[in-house]
Amino acid sequence: MEWSKAQPADRSGLQEYRAKLIQDGLTEAQADERIAIIPKLYREYPAFRTEAATLGFNRLYRTPGQTRFTTEPNAFLVSTVKTLKPGKALDVAMGQGRNAVYLAANGWDVTGFDIAEEGLKIAAENAAKFGARITTVKADFEEFDYGKERWDLIYFVYTDAPIVDPEYVARICRALKPGGMLLIDRPFRSLTDPEPGWPETEQDKVNALLKAWSGLHIVFCEDTTGIADWQQTEASRLEKKHRMVRLLARKL
Numbered sequence: 452m453e454w455s456k457a458q459p460a461d462r463s464g465l466q467e468y469r470a471k472l473i474q475d476g477l478t479e480a481q482a483d484e485r486i487a488i489i490p491k492l493y494r495e496y497p498a499f500r501t502e503a504a505t506l507g508f509n510r511l512y513r514t515p516g517q518t519r520f521t522t523e524p525n526a527f528l529v530s531t532v533k534t535l536k537p538g539k540a541l542d543v544a545m546g547q548g549r550n551a552v553y554l555a556a557n558g559w560d561v562t563g564f565d566i567a568e569e570g571l572k573i574a575a576e577n578a579a580k581f582g583a584r585i586t587t588v589k590a591d592f593e594e595f596d597y598g599k600e601r602w603d604l605i606y607f608v609y610t611d612a613p614i615v616d617p618e619y620v621a622r623i624c625r626a627l628k629p630g631g632m633l634l635i636d637r638p639f640r641s642l643t644d645p646e647p648g649w650p651e652t653e654q655d656k657v658n659a660l661l662k663a664w665s666g667l668h669i670v671f672c673e674d675t676t677g678i679a680d681w682q683q684t685e686a687s688r689l690e691k692k693h694r695m696v697r698l699l700a701r702k703l
């Protein structure tokens with residue numbers, strides 16, 4: 452991690468690290484052994500995963516003219532909020548704020564949190580351009596204080612927050628005001644399409660998402676295949692399709 456931090460973004464990957472190890476005197480086999488540890492650390496140590504994600508996303512947000520993700524707001528969120536009265540919204544893992552800024556510009560009082568402070572800075576700057584203000588908090592999913600009956604809308608857009616973990620779901624349900632809405636739009640890894648670090652990979656039971664949120668009134672649920680909206684850029688479109696889930700639910 453220390454080595455990676457000191458490198459330019461395009462020269463901080465595993466292959467470059469392997470080359471550095473060999474230059475430092477390891478044999479190719481020894482370097483491969485060291486490299487193989489990294490995905491294992493990522494899978495098994497949440498703190499390592501968080502640190503790696505912070506580093507990677509801060510870099511991405513600082514890259515001028517990046518082509519990995521879209522800066523347009525999420526279509527499902529946009530169409531949903533057109534039917535709602537503006538209130539207090541929470542953006543979980545807000546990134547550089549493409550969704551928070553859209554809501555704030557449309558009269559919502561938005562708080563967003565993320566581990567990548569570079570994203571939070573861009574979000575606040577972009578909101579100011581619309582004459583809007585958003586509250587940004589540097590925190591991870593566990594640390595953030597969601598509160599009790601605090602939000603009219605909580606949304607999870609393209610985030611690997613633990614949305615099928617019963618304890619986490621209970622925290623979110625408690626944090627919604629009565630009548631408050633929950634919105635999810637994200638890739639959903641499954642046992643047939645696993646990816647380390649995405650918690651539901653190990654918990655892909657039939658209708659897992661619906662069951663997890665069954666304490667809310669389900670307004671809309673979709674489990675489909677497609678390219679996630681975050682990836683709707685020329686470069687990212689080439690990536691494989693994901694299993695995608697969308698959920699809209701109301702706390703009664």
Ligand SMILES: C[S@@+](CC[C@H](N)C(=O)[O-])C[C@H]1O[C@@H](n2cnc3c(N)ncnc32)[C@H](O)[C@@H]1O
Nearest residue numbers: 504508544545546565566567590591592608609
């Ligand atoms: C793919 S981006 C999507 C950002 C935003 N939701 C959007 O749709 O544009 C995922 C975001 O999750 C954040 N993230 C990753 N792990 C996190 C964690 N443990 N707690 C909070 N945020 C996290 C990253 O920093 C990144 O900004």
